Amino acid sequence: DIYGIDEALYRKNRDELTELLNLSQLLRTPARQLSLGQRMRCEIAASLLHSPKLLFLDEPTIGLDAVSKLAVRDFIRQLNAARKTTVILTTHDMQDIEALASRILLIGKGKILMDGTLDDIRRGGESIDETVASLYQQYDI
Structure with a gap:
């Protein structure tokens, strides 16, 4: 409602992001019960539901385990390639820079x-x- 997106587009984006970010098991879990990596993936999905052309990410992999870091980086690359979303990333993680920038x-x-x-x-x-x-x-x- 806030972004005024069509219901069909919302559902399409929700379903696509749920699959890409492996969120299906998390959708009914209260936020306080999610790990940092799970919360980060959910926050990224929420920020993309309205198909923004520009996405600001502040330290998106901070505190994540190695598997979650790789998954988030891979998703950001896919997002940029598939949707042509411009991603502005602030980070101190040199591996994020080398992998994404x-x-x-x-x-x-x-x-x-x-x-x-x-x-x-x-x-x-x-x-x-x-x-x-x-x-x-x-x-x-």
């Missing part, structure tokens, strides 16, 4: 420190962790 903005003290692709940001074969650490030292962050 095609463009990276590194922000520190309210300023854009770097803007480019993963390869642009890596310096001379350094890992992204080493690059970010050296930038933070350089900018006293």
Whole structure:
């Protein structure tokens, strides 16, 4: 009702997201009884029911076990490919960045420190962790 989506589209999205995020066993479970990974998957599904063109995710894999992290990352990639949804991701998890980002903005003290692709940001074969650490030292962050 809030987003004014057609009932048929809502049901289609709900059913598709339930399957893609493996939520069928969770639909009747109270939120307080869900694990962090289960809650995260439910929150992602809820944010996509109205088919947004732009999705903001803040630390979507924080605190998740390895299996849940991989599932969430895979889902985000599929969402972007299938629905062309733009995903803006804020994270400190370098593995999320390497797995998901095609463009990276590194922000520190309210300023854009770097803007480019993963390869642009890596310096001379350094890992992204080493690059970010050296930038933070350089900018006293």
